[in-house]
Every structure is written in structure tokens, then in C-alpha cells.
Amino acid sequence: MRWCSSSAFHLLRCVRLRLCSRRGRNRLPLWIREIWAYMRLLAKSLYVNSLTDSDVVFDSVFEPVFLTVDYITRWFGLVFVCLVVILTSSIVVIAYVVLLPLILNTYSPPWIAWHVCYGHWNLIMIAFHYYKAANTSPGYPPTEKHDGPVVSVCKKCIIPKPARTHHCGICNRCILKMDHHCPWLNNCVGHFNHRYFFSFCLFMTLGCVYCSISGRNLFLDAYNALERFKHLELEKPGIPVTGMGLLIGLLPSGQVTHYQTPAPPYTFKDKMIHKSIIYMWVLTSTVGVALGALTIWHAVLISRGETSIERHINSKETKRMAKWGKVYRNPFNYGRLNNWKIFLGVEKRSHWVTRVLLPSAHPPHGDGLTWAVYPVKKDLIPV
Numbered sequence: 001m002r003w004c005s006s007s008a009f010h011l012l013r014c015v016r017l018r019l020c021s022r023r024g025r026n027r028l029p030l031w032i033r034e035i036w037a038y039m040r041l042l043a044k045s046l047y048v049n050s051l052t053d054s055d056v057v058f059d060s061v062f063e064p065v066f067l068t069v070d071y072i073t074r075w076f077g078l079v080f081v082c083l084v085v086i087l088t089s090s091i092v093v094i095a096y097v098v099l100l101p102l103i104l105n106t107y108s109p110p111w112i113a114w115h116v117c118y119g120h121w122n123l124i125m126i127a128f129h130y131y132k133a134a135n136t137s138p139g140y141p142p143t144e145k146h147d148g149p150v151v152s153v154c155k156k157c158i159i160p161k162p163a164r165t166h167h168c169g170i171c172n173r174c175i176l177k178m179d180h181h182c183p184w185l186n187n188c189v190g191h192f193n194h195r196y197f198f199s200f201c202l203f204m205t206l207g208c209v210y211c212s213i214s215g216r217n218l219f220l221d222a223y224n225a226l227e228r229f230k231h232l233e234l235e236k237p238g239i240p241v242t243g244m245g246l247l248i249g250l251l252p253s254g255q256v257t258h259y260q261t262p263a264p265p266y267t268f269k270d271k272m273i274h275k276s277i278i279y280m281w282v283l284t285s286t287v288g289v290a291l292g293a294l295t296i297w298h299a300v301l302i303s304r305g306e307t308s309i310e311r312h313i314n315s316k317e318t319k320r321m322a323k324w325g326k327v328y329r330n331p332f333n334y335g336r337l338n339n340w341k342i343f344l345g346v347e348k349r350s351h352w353v354t355r356v357l358l359p360s361a362h363p364p365h366g367d368g369l370t371w372a373v374y375p376v377k378k379d380l381i382p383v
Contacts, residue, residue: 138190
């Protein structure tokens with residue numbers, strides 16, 4: 001028995017030494033072992049970290065998807081901008097080439113003055129605010145050390161973040177008072193261009209609604225005219241058989257036809273005018289509904305003193321505080337009227353006209369780094 005046990009022990013020892021020697025000869029390169037160690041560390045960080053929750057796991061798992069979407073949006077931003085310019089320009093061309101002559105020939109002078117004045121004012125406001133929203137920097141926090149208040153450190157930029165500042169994965173930097181990244185502007189919507197973005201959405205919605213309402217009867221007439229054209233094409237008289245018809249015996253030998261099919265009662269120009277009116281009405285009605293819903297949503301957020309990102313954050317905080325029996329209050333909500341006056345930069349009564357109803361490039365209230373966190377009781381304008 002002793003001999004058997006000692007022999008078994010000796011055999012296991014030999015096997016272990018041989019395996020160790022093989023591992024030494026077949027050892028992986030250093031760079032592969034470093035990558036493997038880093039991947040193991042990443043995997044362990046998902047369940048070893050005490051701060052890990054479902055959001056961290058979700059972000060880690062879907063990080064490749066987010067990176068792909070950010071990459072595509074970054075490169076297609078210029079395409080979306082060109083699309084906005086082309087579609088808007090097509091409506092303007094139709095308005096000048098097709099609608100304006102009809103207005104001048106059929107409407108009374110007061111209605112002509114209304115359409116010309118309102119249409120040009122709306123067009124100027126759309127073009128001005130779109131240009132400013134796309135070309136104005138949303139605002140970035142300082143990358144160097146400063147004495148301003150900060151609330152956290154960005155995990156990607158590794159710089160201090162002031163209040164209401166968030167990181168944009170598409171722009172790859174932090175944005176002051178970030179609302180969202182707009183692909184139609186190819187720019188982030190932040191502290192310094194938020195007003196331009198909202199004004200563009202508002203005036204574009206008003207312009208689409210104006211075209212849709214004022215062009216409704218023209219749309220119905222154009223649609224009915226195209227339907228009549230289709231029926232006329234179906235009711236054309238028969239075309240005479242010539243040429244090949246003689247060879248296959250459809251006509252007697254020697255009989256030749258000299259008459260022609262009568263011209264249609266409409267021209268190609270008439271057809272294109274009716275189609276352009278239908279195109280304009282369908283496009284403006286669709287954009288007016290979609291963009292109008294977005295404008296109303298942003299108007300509600302502005303009334304609450306929130307951005308799109310802060311809406312989600314505040315809803316989570318409200319639920320978390322409710323579990324403790326407390327009520328969460330947005331520290332940047334100064335009341336509906338004050339929120340609008342701060343957002344629009346209204347400091348006196350005349351600013352409602354010069355800064356809201358007319359193009360204005362005035363800067364927003366504050367620098368985007370510091371914010372008053374208590375409700376402002378004193379109105380900027382006495383009410």
C-alpha cells in the first residue's frame with residue numbers, strides 16, 4: 001500500500017512538472033496577456049464596483065451602438081442641413097413663381113398687402129434664426145482651472161462640469177445648459193443658441209401653418225384639375241393605324257390616314273403648376289404637424305425652466321424623493337413668466353417687439369457657468 005501511494009504521488013508530481021514546462025514554452029505574447037487582463041478588469045468592474053446599477057450595465061453593453069449612432073449622426077449632419085435648405089428653398093420658389101402671380105391677379109389690395117408683408121416677415125425670421133442656431137456656438141465650459149462653481153467631473157472630458165452642463169457624444173465635448181444635439185442644425189443646442197433654435201422651430205411652424213391654411217383651396221383645385229386631366233387622357237379618341245398596320249392587314253391596301261389626334265386641353269406648364277401646389281401643401285402640412293408638436297413640447301419645458309435632458313433627470317429625482325416622502329422642486333424654475341423672460345432675454349416692455357418679433361442677436365441671460373438656484377421673486381418686468 002505504501003508503495004502504491006508513493007508511486008501515485010510520484011506520477012502526479014511528474015505530470016505537474018511536465019504541464020508547467022509546457023506552459024512556459026507555449027506562453028502567450030505580452031500584449032495579448034495585457035489585453036486579456038484589461039478585459040477581465042472591465043468585466044469585473046461591472047459587478048465589483050459598489051456604485052454599479054442597471055444604468056451602468058445598460059450603458060456598458062450598448063456603448064458600441066451609441067458610438068455607431070453618434071458617428072453616423074456626426075457625418076450626416078451636413079446632409080440634413082442641405083436637406084433643410086433645399087426643401088425650404090423649393091417652397092420659397094413655388095411661392096414666388098406660382099402663388100404670388102395668383103395672389104396679385106385674384107386677391108383684393110388689403111389681402112395682397114397682408115400676404116406680402118406677413119410672408120416676407122416670416123421668411124426673414126426663419127432664415128435668420130436658422131443661420132444663427134446652426135452657426136452660434138452652444139457654449140463650452142473652460143478647460144483650464146477656474147474659480148467658478150462645479151457640480152461634478154465629466155467622465156469623458158475629465159474636466160469640471162458647471163451646473164446644467166452635459167457631455168455630447170456627437171460633438172465629443174461638454175455643452176453649457178445642453179438641451180440636445182440637433183442633426184438638422186449639425187450643432188448642439190445649448191446656452192448660447194437655445195433661443196435661436198426655439199425661434200426657428202416656432203416661426204417655421206407658423207410659416208407651414210400659414211401655407212397650409214392659405215393654400216387649402218388652391219390644393220383642392222389643383223387636385224381636382226389633375227383628376228380631370230387623367231380622365232381626359234383616358235377618353236382620348238382612337239389613334240389611326242398606319243405604317244405596320246398596312247403590313248399586318250389592319251387597313252386595306254392604299255388607304256392612308258392624314259388626320260391627327262387633337263391636342264389636350266391643358267399644357268405641360270398647367271400640369272406642373274398644379275403638381276407644385278400639391279407638393280407645397282403636403283410638405284408644409286406634414287412639417288407643420290411634426291414640428292408643431294416639437295415646438296409645443298419645448299415651450300412646455302421652457303415654461304418649467306427645464307431642458308430636454310433635465311426633464312428626465314428631474315423626473316427621476318421626483319420619484320426618488322417621493323420614496324422618502326419628500327417633494328422635489330426644480331431649482332432653476334423661476335415661475336412661468338420669469339422663465340420666458342430669462343429665456344428670451346426680455347428686460348423691458350419694448351424687448352417683446354425688438355427682441356422677440358424682430359431679428360435680434362442679443363446674448364442670453366448669464367454666462368452659462370453660474371445659475372441662481374432659488375426662485376426669483378422680483379420680476380424683470382412689473383406685471
